[in-house]
Amino acid sequence: MSKFVPLSQAVGENLNDGDTVAFEGFTHLIPHAAAHEAIRQGFRDLTLLRMTPDIIYDQMIGMGMARKVIFSYAGNPGVGLLRRMRDAIENAYPRGIETVEHSHSAMAQAYEAGASGLPLALFRGYKGADLPKVNPDIRFVTCPYSGEQLATVPAHRPDVTFIHAQKANRKGDVLIEGIIGVQKEAALAAGRVVVTVEEVVPSFRGLHPNLCILPHWTIDAIAVVPGGAHPSYTHGYYERDNAAYLEWDRISADRELFAGWIRDNVLGATPEVFAERVRELRP
Known part of the structure; x- marks a missing residue:
């Protein structure tokens, strides 16, 4: 069976209620599109793993999807708090969550x-x-x-890890360029691995040999989602949408504003929306 599937299928076939799941990325390549698809499909009772939970985990927590978060830093990078996460911790809204903090x-x-x-x-x-x-x-x-x-x-052994990357080749190998956080380790530690990519290329021939490559046999599903990391950036494709992070601070501070934003931008959106949003950001 081909590893290349629509995003809805990739998420639906690999994520389950109650799973321990990592949506990993470090400053860039944060898999927003995959997480939004998980929100649309309404998964519950998740244990969320991530070194640096930012606004995508704020959104998932605000939708009541998480029962536990294991992390080392939580914040809206360069802006401030994760207000939906704080509301869940302090007020159990929309549900209480357990937190496990590490360095x-x-x-x-x-x-x-x-x-x-x-x-x-x-x-x-x-x-x-x-x-x-x-x-x-x-x-x-x-x-x-x-x-x-x-x-x-x-040890972290997530049931499933989601990452975003620049390229996959036709065989299903995945290439990551730019800053590498723990995406490789998070993928290799997981029972299942789902990758969203900007594009599929015939081969990686001619590229720098020190780029991070995950071989096809480590990956369960690949979805081609241009713009799938927006509003974080994808090195070589589009820049960070700083305005979106600033705006999130205002939106996430109000429960009704948050619910309306999720309704308009996630529940009523499709993966194709990401491609449209990042076109003006491309260099």
Whole structure:
């Protein structure tokens, strides 16, 4: 069966209620289109994993999709708070959520451990920090060789990971250009992997050999969604829509404004809307 499917099918066949799911991206390549499709399909009781939850997780939390969020930073980057996430934590609106906070390093280490098939991540860190007081998943062990105290956290093994990338070839290999966060590790740690891409090309011949490539056998479904990372940017394709992040601060501060925005821009939209929105952003 071809890995290339419509976005609705890619999401519907790989995400389930109650899953632990990562929508990963770091400053760019954030898979907004995939997350919006998950909102349209109405999944519930999700555990959301992400190093840096930003406005896409704010939207999912605001729609009552999450029961738990595991993260290392949460905010509207360059602007301020995630107001829908804060409303859920402080007021249980539209439902209460459990939060598990880590450092950036611990999140990255946990993804790498999951990608390596290990049950935990072992690293130097958290000495003298306060997070172990509120996160019982942070535990310490003594190195049997040096006697040094080391921190551990459970490996991240999401049921499914969603990422966005620039290109796929016809065989189904995926290429990522620009800043690489933990997309590769998050994909390799997952039981299922869904990728949205800007375009399909015949091959990757002639491109720089140090680009990140996920081979086709690591990926379950690919959906071609031009603009699928908007309002974040996709290196080489379109820039970050800073105005959208500024506007989100106003929209997310009001429950009714939020509901109206979701109705008009997500529930009533299609993946093709993303392509239209980013045309004016392309260099």
